[in-house]
Amino acid sequence: MPHDIEIIGRRSSHYTRQLRLLAHELGIDYALRPIHDLLSDDPAAYAGNPALKLPALRCGEATVWGSMNACRWLARQTPDGEARVFWPEQASSALAMNAHELLAHAMAVQVEVVFHEIVSKRAPDAASRKRRASLGGSLRWIDAHWRGIRAELPIGRIAIFDVGLFCLLEHLPFRNPMDLSAMPHLRAFAREFGTRASAQATPYSFDAPPPETLRTT
Numbered sequence: 001m002p003h004d005i006e007i008i009g010r011r012s013s014h015y016t017r018q019l020r021l022l023a024h025e026l027g028i029d030y031a032l033r034p035i036h037d038l039l040s041d042d043p044a045a046y047a048g049n050p051a052l053k054l055p056a057l058r059c060g061e062a063t064v065w066g067s068m069n070a071c072r073w074l075a076r077q078t079p080d081g082e083a084r085v086f087w088p089e090q091a092s093s094a095l096a097m098n099a100h101e102l103l104a105h106a107m108a109v110q111v112e113v114v115f116h117e118i119v120s121k122r123a124p125d126a127a128s129r130k131r132r133a134s135l136g137g138s139l140r141w142i143d144a145h146w147r148g149i150r151a152e153l154p155i156g157r158i159a160i161f162d163v164g165l166f167c168l169l170e171h172l173p174f175r176n177p178m179d180l181s182a183m184p185h186l187r188a189f190a191r192e193f194g195t196r197a198s199a200q201a202t203p204y205s206f207d208a209p210p211p212e213t214l215r216t217t
C-alpha cells in the first residue's frame, strides 16, 4: 500500500461503515480515527471539512471529504481497485439510476430522522412525517423493483449500491427501528450480505469517548 490510510468517522455511522466495508472488501488496511463530538462546529473536528460532515479519508498528503469521494480514492490505492467496484454513475437504465437515487436519498434522510427524532428528541411534526414517508417509500420502491435492480448489477464486482444498502439496512435496527416485514427482498439481502467477512468486521458501535473525558478530576 503506498500510504498509511486513515478513515475519520464514527463506528455508529452508516456513511463511515460504507467506506470501512469497502476497505475490507478490497483488502486495504486503514486506521479509524473517531470523531467524538458530532455537535462541534469546528471543521478541524471533521478533518477540515467546512460542511461539518463525516466521514473523511486521509491518504498521504490528501484528505478527501464525503463517502463517495473517499470510496473512490480508497479504491485507487490498489492497482485494480477502481475496476473491481461498480460505481453509482455506471448504472445506465432508468430503473438502476432511480434505484441509486433512492438509496442515496434514503441514506441522507436516515441521518435527518436520527438527528431530529432520536438525538434531539423533537416532537413529530409535518416535516418529520414527510421524512419518514420518504424513507419508507424509498425502501418499499427498492424492494418492489428488486429483481430488475439485481439484474443490472454485475456479478463479480463490488456494487456500491449493495454496500450502501446493507449499511443502511443494518443502521435501521441500530438507530431507527422500522418494520421491514413487508420488504422481504431487503430483509433477505441484509441477511445474506451480513455473512460477508467485511460486514462482520465492521459492526456498528458507539466509539468510546476520548481518554480526557473519562478523567474524573
Ligand SMILES: N[C@@H](CCC(=O)N[C@@H](CS)C(=O)NCC(=O)O)C(=O)O
Pocket (backbone or CB within 6 Å): 013, 014, 015, 016, 038, 052, 053, 054, 055, 065, 066, 067, 068, 108, 111
Ligand atoms: N454526503 C455525505 C453525507 C455524510 C453524512 O450525512 N454523515 C453523517 C453521519 S452518518 C453526518 O455527518 N452527520 C453529522 C451531521 O449531519 O451533523 C457523505 O456521503 O459522506
